[in-house]
Amino acid sequence: MPAETSPAGHLDDDDHPAYTMGRAADLLGITPAFLRAVGEAELITPLRPEGGHRRYSKGQLRIAARARELVGQGTPVEAACRIITLEDRLAEALRLNEEMRRRPNE
Numbered sequence: 001m002p003a004e005t006s007p008a009g010h011l012d013d014d015d016h017p018a019y020t021m022g023r024a025a026d027l028l029g030i031t032p033a034f035l036r037a038v039g040e041a042e043l044i045t046p047l048r049p050e051g052g053h054r055r056y057s058k059g060q061l062r063i064a065a066r067a068r069e070l071v072g073q074g075t076p077v078e079a080a081c082r083i084i085t086l087e088d089r090l091a092e093a094l095r096l097n098e099e100m101r102r103r104p105n106e
Contacts, residue, residue, distance in 0.1 A: 017047035017055035024056040030068050034077075038067050041081035 025032045035054070038044055044063050046054035056064070063084060070080035 013057075014059040015057050017057050017060075019056045019058075019061065021046070021054045021056070024061055024064070028061060028065050028068060030064070034068065034071075035064060037077045038064055038081055041078050043067060043081040043084060 019027065021032045021035055025035055035044075035046075035056070039046060039054070044056070044060040046056050046060065048054060066084055067077070067080045070083060071077055075083065
């Protein structure tokens with residue numbers, strides 16, 4: 001079986017939806033309701049296979065953990081989700097700005 005199609009091929013894939021809602025909540029020390037809340041705020045969108053159960057990737061778990069960190073500091077869930085979205089947009093803008101600066105004059 002080729003590595004990209006075998007289960008072991010997904011071990012390092014941050015986007016592979018490997019975690020059920022219950023397992024994701026356990027790993028992060030949060031409730032499934034919190035995961036639903038960040039999903040409803042459109043911060044993360046879990047995969048829903050044919051059975052309809054939510055599945056989360058490592059990357060999504062990192063985002064949910066950041067949201068939980070902000071909520072733990074007293075930030076409302078919706079505001080935490082907006083902050084993370086803006087942080088991501090800023091990081092991307094800074095990356096693009098740096099890329100443009102490194103290009104030779106065209």
